[in-house]
Amino acid sequence: MDTFMEFYFDEVFNNLDRDCLSERFKRRELVEYFNSVIAGCAKGQEKTDDATCKNFVLSALRYHNSCKSNNGDVCLMGKYHNLLYIAMKLAFDWSLQDNGVVAALLDEMYFCEKTFERIFLGAIFGTSAPHFLAGWKSDFIDKEENIHALVFFLDHATNANLEYKEGDKTYRFIDVPLESCGMASPVRVVIQMGAAEMLMILLRFGARITVQDNIATNPVESILDRLKEYNRKYPYELVTCLKLALRAVPHVNFTVNKKQYQDLELPDDYNYQRKVALEKYGEILQDHLVPTSRCGLKPVELKHLCRCQVRQMLWSNFELPFGIPKLPIPVSLQRYLDLFED
Known part of the structure; x- marks a missing residue:
C-alpha cells in the first residue's frame, strides 16, 4: 500500500x-x-x-x-x-x-x-446549505450520513482528548467555532436552528452551553426570546431544545443589566435573576416551560445539581458520554445522567 x-x-x-x-x-x-x-x-x-x-x-x-x-x-x-x-x-x-x-x-x-465546519455544517444544515454558507458541498451523501460521520469523529476526538488553542482560549473539538456562522459554537447554531436531535447529540458529548465574547446572551436565553415571539403557541422542536438545554446546565443564568435598576436602590444581595425571570419571561413561567427551580424562584433540586456535577467530572476526564455506563449506578440513573430523562 x-x-x-x-x-x-x-x-x-x-x-x-x-x-x-x-x-x-x-x-x-x-x-x-x-x-x-x-x-x-x-x-x-x-x-x-x-x-x-x-x-x-x-x-x-x-x-x-x-x-x-x-x-x-x-x-x-x-x-x-x-x-x-x-x-x-x-x-x-x-x-x-x-x-x-x-x-x-x-x-x-x-x-x-482553524475550524471543523466541513464536518459540522452538513450534519446541522444538510448537504446543500454549506454551499451557500461557505462555498463548498458536503463530502457525505445526505444529512443522515453527515450526522453519523459527526458522531464518528466526536467519538475519536473524545477518546484522543483533543483540545485546540486559539489565542488565550482552549476548545474541545465539539466547541470549535464555526467561521461561516459568525464564529458561533456548533451548539449555539443548533439551538438557533431549533434542531432538537442534533442538540441531543452535542449535549451528550459535552458541548458547552456558555456565553461567548461576541454574543451578549447565553443560548438558553436565546431560546426563551424566540419562544416569546410565538404568543404562547410554542413550536414542539423549540420547546424540546429548551428542555434538553435545561438538563445540561444547573440553572438559567439570565443576563442582568443592573444599571436599569439603579434608581430602585435595591440591596446588594437582591435576587436579580428572579426579577428578570418574572418581568421578561413571566408568560413562559406561567406555562411551566421552565421549572421555578431552574430560574431563581426556588432552590435547584439536589438531584439535578448532582447530575451537573457528575457530568462536569466526566467531561473533565473526556468520558462523556461513554463513561456513564462504567459508573456503578442503576440504569435509570445512567439514563438520567445521559440526559435521556429529567
Whole structure:
C-alpha cells in the first residue's frame, strides 16, 4: 500500500490541476477509486481493511505535511488540502478504529483551517446549505450520513482528548467555532436552528452551553426570546431544545443589566435573576416551560445539581458520554445522567 501511494502521489497526483478536487463529484470519484484500492490491497496483502485504510490515511498525511513543509509550513490548499477530506471520507467509510491516526487527521485539518465546519455544517444544515454558507458541498451523501460521520469523529476526538488553542482560549473539538456562522459554537447554531436531535447529540458529548465574547446572551436565553415571539403557541422542536438545554446546565443564568435598576436602590444581595425571570419571561413561567427551580424562584433540586456535577467530572476526564455506563449506578440513573430523562 505504501509503495502504491508513493507512486500515485509522485507520478499521478502531482500532475493533476491544482483545483482538480474543488468539485464534490471529483472528490467522490477519487474516494471510490481509493475504496477499490484499499479493498484490493487488503485482499492481496492479506491484511485487514482497517490496517489498509490506516496506511492510506497515514500516506495522505505524510504527503500533505511534506508539501506544507516545502512551502514554509503553510498549507498549499487546493488539491493538497482537499486530500485531507478524501482521507476523512475514507476513514469514515471504513470505520477506521485507530484513534491516533484519526486524531492526527483532525489536528492537520485544524492547523490549516482553524475550524471543523466541513464536518459540522452538513450534519446541522444538510448537504446543500454549506454551499451557500461557505462555498463548498458536503463530502457525505445526505444529512443522515453527515450526522453519523459527526458522531464518528466526536467519538475519536473524545477518546484522543483533543483540545485546540486559539489565542488565550482552549476548545474541545465539539466547541470549535464555526467561521461561516459568525464564529458561533456548533451548539449555539443548533439551538438557533431549533434542531432538537442534533442538540441531543452535542449535549451528550459535552458541548458547552456558555456565553461567548461576541454574543451578549447565553443560548438558553436565546431560546426563551424566540419562544416569546410565538404568543404562547410554542413550536414542539423549540420547546424540546429548551428542555434538553435545561438538563445540561444547573440553572438559567439570565443576563442582568443592573444599571436599569439603579434608581430602585435595591440591596446588594437582591435576587436579580428572579426579577428578570418574572418581568421578561413571566408568560413562559406561567406555562411551566421552565421549572421555578431552574430560574431563581426556588432552590435547584439536589438531584439535578448532582447530575451537573457528575457530568462536569466526566467531561473533565473526556468520558462523556461513554463513561456513564462504567459508573456503578442503576440504569435509570445512567439514563438520567445521559440526559435521556429529567
